[in-house]
Amino acid sequence: MGASPQPAVTVAYAIVAVLLSVVAALVAALLGVEDRHGATTVVRSAALAFAGSMAICIPAFTAVRLL
Secondary structure (H helix, E strand, C coil): CCCCCCHHHHHHHHHHHHHHHHHHHHHHHHHHHHCCCCHHHHHHHHHHHHHHHHHHHHHHHHHCCCC
């Protein structure tokens, strides 16, 4: 029950979480640019998408004991 994953597996899943978050941020930025919002609004929405995605991925991976 208590065995934690190998360090390489933990790093791999952390990289997956970061890449998913980057994709979410890029989508948010592209949607903002398409709607012709200002640069600060686009950057803010991309940052919020990245942070929100990380806030979901890390606890989810931890809950299923991948991290």
